[in-house]
Amino acid sequence: MNSEFDFIDHIKSKYDLSKIGDDCAVIPKDKKHDFVITTDLLVEDIDFRRSWMIPKFLGHKSLAVSLSDIAAMGGKPKFAMLSVGIPEDIWKTNFLEEFYSGWHKLAKKFKVELIGGDVSKTPDKIVIDSIVFGEVTRNKAVMRSTANVGDQIFVTGKLGGAALGLKYLEEKTEGFDSLKKLQLKPNPRIYEGQFLSKIATSMIDISDGLSSDLLHICRASEVGAKLFFDKIPTYLNEFPQNLSSKIQTSNYIFDGGEDFELLFTVNSKNILDKKLTNFHHIGELTQNTGNIELIRDSKSTVLLPKGYQHF
């Protein structure tokens, strides 16, 4: 098995699991609505380190990553559950109190109610599983699999900042607080997702990285893509000199992940729709199934998926 994505594909096919493979699972609720549901595991020393993690922000981020999945389906978040595993030494601090306070501040903003969870001891690492339920109009959840050749590709905001913030946190570099905050306290695009659900032909959140997440859309929709480098909004001007070579900045912009912006496609006849004026038009879908072409300085290269993967 090459990666966790291959494993998920394998399980999906082996057990005929049709609801797996998007940002959220969609299950029928009532005559007018579906539920969209997601779960995200956050593990100490994989997703964050105790040395730079701030408990309140970790609470915020635990909810934000799942809200971002709800946003990517065009959903309205409603309920959440939290499973939290912590070692004995953390139990004795005010970690959980702070963690829940950060969680609730964001929950209140989006009117999400905590309805359950689990609290467990772990031998030594903090682990959090965040589960969020949202609602969408029946059969109107925006999937990854419904884009078409010729659709135009958009993104809701600038890329590469969270990955750059992570680099500064890991290196314990002073300053760069705005970039660090993008990593520590991301902003889920809930309102944008609901708004875009009326026009997007497909949508995903950028959690692994643009290169990998766009490929998820391409594979699910059986299309290819062409991206125009100059049109991609980035934190390039905030990149330090020693990182400014083409290859290194590309890593952050295309493969950095955790931007939690929404990547979406629109039928080309709608690209002048005023709904889209706040977003960035970065490319288009092609017939070159499963391949992403990058146009930069008038040259075309193949963009390989190098976004975050665990295995």
Place this chain on the structure above:
Amino acid sequence: MNSEFDFIDHIKSKYDLSKIGDDCAVIPKDKKHDFVITTDLLVEDIDFRRSWMIPKFLGHKSLAVSLSDIAAMGGKPKFAMLSVGIPEDIWKTNFLEEFYSGWHKLAKKFKVELIGGDVSKTPDKIVIDSIVFGEVTRNKAVMRSTANVGDQIFVTGKLGGAALGLKYLEEKTEGFDSLKKLQLKPNPRIYEGQFLSKIATSMIDISDGLSSDLLHICRASEVGAKLFFDKIPTYLNEFPQNLSSKIQTSNYIFDGGEDFELLFTVNSKNILDKKLTNFHHIGELTQNTGNIELIRDSKSTVLLPKGYQHF
């Protein structure tokens, strides 16, 4: 904070979280149904050890513990999600393949569909979060908080076996396979739960231990309880000689946990109902709020909650 139960009470009160505090959260689905939803975290070296864990059985148990929560609400399980965190060395084995095969065998039995999840790397320990959604008739989920003084207490099966099985697994004692299986591959009482939902005034699954789980009902319903030792079904005859003192066997029967039998109460006018003939009548609810009295050899003692707690 004394225990995780105190912490959950604290969070519930601080943020006014009315849906927290039962085996499952209940949320409205449609005109005729509610959803009941639960999440359970299983952590290596807390809930199981790699030395005696069998991947297929761990898959089974991950689902079984959550199904048991659905059973305790009288629910019919429908959908599930799984977040699995594993270290690199386990990724390279057939652990996940075996784990999912055990999970699916049980899922198929109860017609549960896997609709999503997460796969993550961890630094060194296996961690699993199991989420299950079930359905109940609108406003008919069986709660912990709805029992009354005078109701009669029942349990669906024998207690103490899973804890005794754990002892043999931990001590690497040969044999005792049927007891070890109670620990490794518990049987969730789904059909019993649905059946009992028509007659039970309250219900909980015995996951922490009879003493603690009965106290959860007593506190939620603001009642007390009286138990008759001779009426409690146990694995006493399978207990080894050196454990057979009163105190030690009590630990297993009252505080062992993980029996995953259902503990429920019934209005005393219904105790001759033929629905109850397969179950064990072990006591009754009293006015002595928050206290459990144990009658053994004609003597009365107070039964303190000594079931499993993490902190």
